[in-house]
Amino acid sequence: MNVTTSERSIEAQSRAKRLKALTSTVHEGVDRSIMSASSFATIDRYKRFLAIQYLFHRDVAALYAESRLQAAFPDLVHRCRLPLVIADMEDLGVATPDAGSPIFIAGGPVDMGTALGWLYVAEGSNMGAAVLRKEAHKLGLTDDVGARHLAPALEGPAPHWRAFTAALDAVELSDDEETRAREGALEAFAQVQAHVDARLD
Ligand code: HEM
Numbered sequence: 001m002n003v004t005t006s007e008r009s010i011e012a013q014s015r016a017k018r019l020k021a022l023t024s025t026v027h028e029g030v031d032r033s034i035m036s037a038s039s040f041a042t043i044d045r046y047k048r049f050l051a052i053q054y055l056f057h058r059d060v061a062a063l064y065a066e067s068r069l070q071a072a073f074p075d076l077v078h079r080c081r082l083p084l085v086i087a088d089m090e091d092l093g094v095a096t097p098d099a100g101s102p103i104f105i106a107g108g109p110v111d112m113g114t115a116l117g118w119l120y121v122a123e124g125s126n127m128g129a130a131v132l133r134k135e136a137h138k139l140g141l142t143d144d145v146g147a148r149h150l151a152p153a154l155e156g157p158a159p160h161w162r163a164f165t166a167a168l169d170a171v172e173l174s175d176d177e178e179t180r181a182r183e184g185a186l187e188a189f190a191q192v193q194a195h196v197d198a199r200l201d
Contacts, residue, residue, distance in 0.1 A: 014169040015178075015181070019182065020124075023121070023186065026189040033193065037049075037196075040135035040138070042139070046092075046136065050088055050089055051199055052199055053085045056122070056191065056195055058082055059191060060118050062107075063115050064076050064077060064079060065080075073119075073164065073167045075163070079164070087148050088147060113173055113180030113181040113184065115184065116181045126153070129150040132150050
């Protein structure tokens, strides 16, 4: 069989690294949309960004309360950032955006593969938060007022991410579930992009 070195090396990578490679183009699209809308230029623009964060973290919040996922990620319940996003909105007087049902509903059925793809995107967005936090602080926001959801974990963003990716890589999935994890990560980015497209210009 004629397998190239790069194909072989991607296959040999961890699940987290494979998801990163798979989503790099869509991630760039989201980054570009958020930054080109000058989301950190004024408090008003930041408020629109907060509404997007609210909608995405609301989409995934039910996953953090799901028992099989909590067994796979022991600190999962503490990782949910929706309460911090809501506190930031309250700090800045941002009204709750009108929205339909979130993607995942508390107590609803959850496919493990799909859930891992979505969680990868939600947790990975913490890595970019380090960049966005600096921009938010230039607007006078802090880890205690208005930009709580961008604050790093106590142990630091890199160890926090490494703990997540180690648990993500350790979950055993069937081939079909693995496929759904990839689809889930792409769907999650598409959902963020849809929230961005609907609210930023
Ligand atoms: C809500 C929107 C966003 C989502 C869902 C998101 C998602 C992600 C994900 C999943 C990762 C982890 C990549 C990995 O596997 O290592 C990541 C990392 C990162 N993101 Fe984002 N991101 C978002 C917005 C942004 C924005 C606006 C920027 C800044 C321009 C940004 C900059 C970064 C950076 C610098 C990293 C770290 C890359 C690295 O260490 O290799 N992100 N983001």
